[in-house]
Amino acid sequence: MIRQHNLGSAVLVATLLVGAMLTSPALAQKCHPEGSFKGWLESFKRDAAAAGISRQATAAGLRGIRFDPAIVRKDRSQGVFSQTFLKFSDRMVAQYRLDQGRGNLKKFKSMFGGIEDQFGVPGPVLCSFWGLETDFGANVGNGPTLNSLATLAYDCRRPDLFREQLLAALKIIDRGDLKPSEMRGPWAGELGQLQFLPMHYVEFGVDADRDGRVNLLKSSPDALASAAKYMAHLGWRRGEPWLREVTVPRKLPWEQADIAIKHPHSQWIEWGVEAAHGDALPRDNLPASLLLPMGRNGPAFLAYENFDVYLEWNGSLVYSTTAAYFATRLAGAPRVGRGRSAVDALGAAQTKQLQRALSKRGYDVGKIDGIIGRQTRAAVRDVQLKLGLPADSYPTAGLLSKLR
Secondary structure, rough: OOOOOOOOOOOOOOOOOOOOOOOOOHHHHHOOOOOOOOOOOOHHHHHHEEEOOHHHHHHHOOOOOOOHHHHHHHHHHOOOOOHHHHHHHHHOOHHHHHHHHHHHHHHOOOHHHHHHHHHHHHHHHHHHHHHHHHHOOOOOOOOOOHHHHHHHHHHOOOHHHHHHHHHHHHHHHHHHOOHHOOOOEEEOEEEEEOOOOHHHHHHHHHOOOOOOOOOOOOOHHHHHHHHHHHHHHHHOOOOOOOOOEEOOOOOOOOOHOOOOEEEHHHHHOOOEEEEEEOOOOOOOOOOOEEOOOOOOOEEEEEOOOOOOHHHHHHHHHHHHHHHHHHHHHOOOOOOOOOHHHHOOOHHHHHHHHHHHHHHOOOOOOOOOOOOOHHHHHHHHHHHHHHHHOOOOOOOOOOOHHHOO
């Protein structure tokens, strides 16, 4: 599954700064006692044997593997999630995806119903991920997965993470789910119609079509049931909402608008938050966060505990909000509103300047990447409070000017 592509904001990367500009085996040797990629590969084969993977599966999976500098360059140049929510969601929740998603929900109604009965995850939620990840299985990627995983496992940015993924890929081969030639996907090593990392494939794969193997590339029932099993593992709450569009008043204790802060419906109603499109919020104790993906003047949502599962699936707030919004559209919600007024959004270069300014003031914003993630938003919120500004966690050009 996409993780900024992939894993950037969902995984702690203690080795991020080590060898940050590595693009060749010669440079990579600086952080590998094995020396060359060939030496590392021989060492890895011994690790695979110690993990109980057969020699046949290891030999088949690693035959012809080489270090690919192009994969490392792609890993260093991710930027899709620097877009604003509206720009990203307008592009990703396109009409053709809505039409195809609704068609699939109708066509496979029985399958989606069976999966929800078993795992508690509704069809629109699964179908939205299916559409965003691979256009409902049409675009699963065609790169050599095993080569990508070996390259990223040897590279010094996240070697431990991808070493485990490569071992899991060999386990998939060993248990007969996929042949090495079938393991094709995006550059970061994901597999299948829901873009599972190999470790998730091994742990959460479901043989839903009962053909004797888990095939997340060719079998939509396997892929969708596996996604539901994974989401249930992450804490999906059966029968509860995930996201709901709301409108907000001009005055609000904006510091409460934080994905980590939850209040019951009754409290949000008291503060003047209302359901969008003429609906009514129930005056009950269901906890929710006020999510303002573009600040107090942009679109607004109540995000429920199930939204936390989206952030586990993908740590990018822009992606997760878009996926959850897409699911509400497939469930019948109208198009999201544009907010109260035009939003003074920062570009990627300006966001990097903001992150550097915040870092100099002692804030941990994570990677200086031009992406307004949770750490950057938390730092912005704190600065806004100190400056006496509405603390909606969303940076503007005015705030950047003050920080300069």
